[in-house]
Amino acid sequence: MPPSPAIQPYWRRFGSFFLYPLSLEPLLACLGIGALAGLAGGVFFPANLVLQLVVLVATLRYGYKVLELTARGHLDEAPVLLHGGHGGKYLPYKQFVVIAIGLSLSAYAASIGGGHLAMVLLVLLGLLLPANTMLLALTNDLGESITPPRLWALIHRIGMPYLGLCACLLLLSSSSAVLLGWLVPVVPSAFVGALGGFLGAYFTVVMFRLMGYALYQYHDVLGVAVDVGFERQTAAAVRTDPATQRTAETATLIREGRFADAIALARSELAERPGDTTANLRLHRLLCAVPGEERTMLAHATEWLPALLRGGRERVAIDVVEAIWRHEPDYSPALGFFVLPLAQAFFDARRYDAAARLIKGFDRRFPGHADTPAVYLLGARLLIEHRRDETQARRVLAALREHYPESAAAAEAARLGELLDRLAAANAAGAC
Template sequence: MIAPPSAVPPYWTRLGSFFLYPLSIEPLLACAAFGLLSALATMLFSPADLLLELLIFIATLRHGYRVLERTARGHLDDSPAFDAAAGGGKYRPYKQLVVIAVGLTICAYVAAIAGYHLAMVLFVLFALVLPANVMVLAVTDDLGESMSPGHLWALMYGIGRPYLGLCACLLLLTSSSGGLLKLLMPIVPQALVGLLAGFFGAYFIIVMFRLMGYALYQYHDTVGLAVDVDFERQTTIGTGEDPAKRRAAQTAALLKEGRYDEAIAVARAELGEQPGDPAGNLRLHRLLLAVPGQEKAMLAHAAGWLPGLLQAGRTHQAIEVIEAIWQQQADYLPAQGSCILPLAEAFLETRRPQGAARLIKGFDRRFPGHADTASIYVLGARLLIEHQRDEAQARRVLAAIRAHYPETPAAAEAARLNELLDRLAATPAV
């Protein structure tokens, strides 16, 4: 698959910037700290040195995930704004270790049962899928989604052939730290080897995560990722004169001081000036999610924002909003009946049948006589056929659609689905 052209310059034209990124202030200080801790580890006795090295690795991964997510969301100016609001994700390194452990365990099991060669094929496939796993985990913080074949394939297929180039770059970077350290060993004092090993290890991990974050940003439209900053705004973001940039920095400072109500007020003021601004709405939504006691305000904001997202065709972002709300309020459903059908269809298209079923359940009782009722019934029948394998119940639903809504497009779709079921039933079982 060849991904559609993007306004964002391809990642392979920006490779130099990824190597320069860890030399900016925040990541450079992090690399230096990890280097000093690694030097300290060489002075300890086992197993204390091994434990400290593991903690350093976990801390490096955590910083890398922050870099990846911030880059994927469009913060190419490296601003730390809103890191305070993004308090989640501290368990991502542990989830990553679980994924690696599961993958290696499966490979070892296959080696024991089916032989070395098949296990090596499986190991190569695991290595190819691992970058996709890292990227999905960075933006969802969900271990299950990051291991879901459907989500991983959707991301790899969305990026297309450039995903293989990304894997090749990451493979080269993986061995770069050890190679560089080996070159320097003859001229570096032994006392500095631990420090350089920690520094270079952190440096190349940050380069890799920056590269993956940028690749996600490049293909965010294709893979359905909502970003904070569109590429068209990048040139204004870095000037220091952009009001949205100043408000983001002001909000981050207020959050760090624990002045949550004032931070929310700043975000609301920004929306008051630009009600339809995608970045401003997303910023307020995340704030209301992160600050305790703002559940009602979050739902009120979502009620006004979701219809606009759907009208603008930003269904993937609408899905993210709904799923984020469900994590805090499992029984939430949009109050507007007109939102249910497009949202449920988007959930189904992105291989989230449970979410689609959750949205349409009881639709006819909540919105009696609604114009979308027949289409909702058709979607329910599709769920019964495609995901629950309950063809008998699906036939009853399809018959009811044709009986009660005979002149609608939904009745024609119901007839088509019924014919499909008849053909499937007539097909001899293999």
């Protein structure tokens, strides 16, 4: 399925990916990483190994934030570090686990089928690595990112351009070493480590920017939620978009350290368009990022959350709830009918602990609520799919069928109970 013609394909914007790391914030990040790499080259073992690991993790974390922000449609030079989202906090370590799994599989293949089989498997894993990286950035879920159906779905929906993307990434991954080899003879030896760190960070940012843009290019067929759609990108190319202007003004104020002015500008935009999701999201992310604005963020988030749920924006709403929880762990929606759609959205996003946290004690907090049977059913699914506690799940399903026999959830509970029975019988037969 081809992407919308409203956005240029990645192969026509290839030059822009090389220019992106030269804008202010990415350039400062690359220079900082280069300086740290230079420092690592000047200290003794084992401090140098620790610093090299810090350099690698910092480079990947920044790259993942660039990927995530680009995939949302932010193609301007908005500050990466001040935007919300999981942003790659633990993604480098998950990436290390993925690589370790791949190498272990290749070693096992070599032990049973020889070097040729291992080489074939390495090539296959190399083709899957970009898809894995993009899924990690989108889901922040290690298990989902290595699930073959999810990998195949992403590759299949992008189609043949995915192979072109892999080829571009392969060339870029070796570019820093090649360029460093050319420059070493003309660079003082004391600066080689710093130059290597800078070039490694530069080309990593280029690669992650490219992958983020590919996700954005195909976000409509991949089902990726974005902040800036194709229509706004097209409009910005032919006329001045006031929202884009505000984004640029906000970025300038943040770079200058004028956080109060940036917040005031976001508030003025929200006053003009009080129901606009983008304006609310911009203010929310700014309040999350600026130190000392926690109470203001909580007030705005709790006020904005009902509008998000009424508008069917549950995926945005769950990010807002998690931002609230970071500062107010006991927070729960005051109205019961907001709990189920939020918990279901958490469940669909595979954030199972958050879903369980939201529905815990629902029947006591909202006695007699119409959503109680559906909440029980969701709780049973969490016990089955997340906790692997089928015994407790059966108790919940039995209570649901006993206390709410006429509800739609009771009928679904009966079907779920029958499925558990069939699975148990199949497992028992297999054991015999």
